[in-house]
Amino acid sequence: MTAPVLRIEGLRKHYGGVVAVDQVSFNVEAGTITALIGPNGCGKSTLIDCLSGFLPAQGGRWFLQAQEITGRAPWEIVKAGLSRTFQTVRVYPTLTVTENLLVALQARAVAPWTRNFFRTPALRRLEADSRQRVREVIDRVGLRAVADLPAGTLSYGQQKLIALGAAVVERPALLILDEPLAGVNPTLCRQIGELLAGLRDEGMTLLLVEHNMDFVMRMSDKVVVLDRGRLLVEGTPQAVRADPRVLEAYIGSPPRSLAKEAA
Ligand SMILES: Nc1ncnc2c1ncn2[C@@H]1O[C@H](COP(=O)(O)OP(=O)(O)OP(=O)(O)O)[C@@H](O)[C@H]1O
Ligand SMILES: [Mg+2]
Structure with missing residues (x-):
């Protein structure tokens, strides 16, 4: 097996007393789409901001294609091959x-x-x-x-x-997308889906933050679930969808497709 494109070890970030990301570790494998999901405020954007050098973290190390990029400036990280979009366009x-x-x-x-x-x-x-x-x-x-x-x-x-x-x-070797479908109409959702699948098929590696569960389940090779800053579950879309801890994390605002599955 080839080395992961992104390796995250124990990333920790707090804002004053609020722990936003708590010792999170996972890998993103080459040529795959990995989805990062979880309820609002669970730390997805914060994690991405730390990885891409936009926010300083308090702990952990992360590696892009085996090269350590922990603590580097955003432009250095871009140069190393990590590109990202933002939740607000x-x-x-x-x-x-x-x-x-x-x-x-x-x-x-x-x-x-x-x-x-x-x-x-x-x-x-x-x-x-x-x-x-x-x-x-x-x-x-x-x-x-x-x-x-x-x-x-x-x-x-x-x-x-x-x-x-x-x-x-x-x-880029790794493309990170923060909610590419938010505020987008169904036709454009389809177009973006085809675009992302095409990029993956050409060998690009993607880390996708997205709330649209149908899209996540359809597009991803692996799903990583965060809950209150911690990694709750990681696995195939099928395994994650069937995991009762995931539905529980979403209780209060279960995503439609997960609630449907559980019913
Ligand atoms: N600049 C900040 N100062 C203080 N707390 C913050 C700041 N930014 C985020 N937080 C807190 O950190 C936690 C994680 O927020 P983050 O924006 O990373 O969540 P998210 O998973 O991206 O949520 P969403 O799905 O709504 O985009 C939340 O509790 C949030 O209130
Ligand atoms: Mg966010």
Whole structure:
């Protein structure tokens, strides 16, 4: 078996007296979709924020493709091959769709200003390659018709697609998505599902935080359940769905498909 793309050992994070993530350990295997689920406030976003360097953690270590990334800055972690989207969609509203993706791409391929100044052949080649890659991704997320419009003038769903495009344009080893379906209509949900399955089939590894249980159960190779900051259960979608501890964790707001199964 190949080494996991992400290995998390004992990640711990508290906000003052509130323990948000409590000694969580799990692996994300190469070429799979792992879903991270759990009731509101159980620590999913906090865990992702720590992994991607946006929040400092109080304990634990984590490794991307066997390279330790604990405590590194977000840009270093991106460079190591981890890309993410946010629960609240983030795009540059005044830049066009194409420009948003070019910025995402160039954030990594930082050209020294001298190369920029002298417009060397190497830089021109880099630019041509970047534009080609951006066009590919825009087609892939279905935004060709609006590629030259400012992101801020597009719908919420379209902005989510831009954020997704920006996250994959560099072909990351690991893509982490925080609620990609939240606020999205059923047609777009299907489109995003196909897109994510396609990325996985091409060898990308995904860690998906999502409340839509039908989607999670259909898409995931493995499901990890958090409850009040702790890892409650991990296993196949079938095993997790059948586990009474999972339904219990959700009592008060059981997700529809789990409640249906238990009835
Ligand atoms: N900046 C903060 N300061 C203090 N407490 C916080 C902060 N951010 C989150 N928390 C607390 O940490 C816990 C975990 O929150 P987090 O946002 O990680 O949950 P989540 O699983 O992503 O929830 P949701 O499904 O609603 O997005 C909650 O108890 C939350 O109130
Ligand atoms: Mg969250």
